[in-house]
Amino acid sequence: xxxxxxxxxxxxxxxxxxxxxxxxxxxxxxxxxxxxxxxxxxxxxxxxxxxxxxxxxxxxxxxxxxxxxxxxxxxxxxxxxxxxxxxxxxxxxxxxxxxxxxxxxxxxxxxxxxxxxxxxxxxxxxxxxxxxxxxxxxxxxxxxxxxxxxxxxxxxxxxxxxxxxxxxxxxxxxxxxxxxxxxxxxxxxxxxxxxxxxxxxxxxxxxxxxxxxxxxxxx
Numbered sequence: 234x235x236x237x238x239x240x241x242x243x244x245x246x247x248x249x250x251x252x253x254x255x256x257x258x259x260x261x262x263x264x265x266x267x268x269x270x271x272x273x274x275x276x277x278x279x280x281x282x283x284x285x286x287x288x289x290x291x292x293x294x295x296x297x298x299x300x301x302x303x304x305x306x307x308x309x310x311x312x313x314x315x316x317x318x319x320x321x322x323x324x325x326x327x328x329x330x331x332x333x334x335x336x337x338x339x340x341x342x343x344x345x346x347x348x349x350x351x352x353x354x355x356x357x358x359x360x361x362x363x364x365x366x367x368x369x370x371x372x373x374x375x376x377x378x379x380x381x382x383x384x385x386x387x388x389x390x391x392x393x394x395x396x397x398x399x400x401x402x403x404x405x406x407x408x409x410x411x412x413x414x415x416x417x418x419x420x421x422x423x424x425x426x427x428x429x430x431x432x433x434x435x436x437x438x439x440x441x442x443x444x445x446x447x448x449x450x451x452x
Contacts, residue, residue, distance in 0.1 A: 272308055279312070279319035285364040287320065292363040301361065302394060309402040317406065321399040322416040324360065328396075331356045331371055338431030339374035342438055342445040343381070344390050354391035361395045378444035 272290050274283050287308050294301040309317050340347040340355040347355060359367055362380075370377050381390075400411035407413075431441060439446040 274312065279316045281323060284320055284323040288360065289363040292361060295362065298392065302398060305398050306402060309399055314403055314406045317399055317403045318414055318416060321403065321414055324396065324399060325416055327360055328356050331359065332426050334426045334428040334430045335374045336371065337426055338438065339377050339442055339445055340390065341431065342442050342449050343377055351391065354393040357395045358390050358392035361392050375442045375444045378448050
């Protein structure tokens with residue numbers, strides 16, 4: 234038997250309201266629940282498919298990062314604490330899976346540089362795009378050039394806040410500090426990236442990432 238988790242998620246369901254005071258305005262994302270979609274999550278431990286279904290569902294709002302975070306939080310809030318912990322564990326595992334020199338070099342070219350933290354936030358961004366995009370770019374990092382809309386890149390490909398949602402939800406549910414989660418000790422990456430390190434030499438980057446270099450590389 235599956236539990237239907239209603240999250241109010243359709244791209245056309247995003248609305249905004251404006252609060253005006255003394256000539257100012259504040260706009261906040263609001264999800265329209267009148268056309269709610271549903272994510273089906275079975276009881277018991279969260280499966281890998283359910284992990285990705287939840288992320289894919291939130292990715293419908295990728296054009297508005299705040300709305301995507303609202304959507305992810307709404308879905309996770311309807312899970313049990315142990316299922317939220319499962320989600321966090323799989324997120325950490327996926328971060329480690331994507332800790333490769335090939336992908337780091339792609340982030341370096343597309344973002345105009347990538348520090349340790351910057352590469353971690355890039356991988357959060359990549360995960361937030363959903364399973365198909367993650368699998369495609371992980372297998373062929375240069376294919377990132379085919380997926381980016383005009384104007385994307387040059388520092389835009391980071392989503393640090395996406396990594397914090399499950400921890401915040403778990404802490405709220407359990408009334409414990411998120412650092413008590415049993416999975417956070419080994420988060421983010423292994424000791425060294427997998428694969429062959431990339432060189433910052435322009436000719437080498439152009440050879441290794443021809444599509445990305447053509448779009449983002451310096452002449």
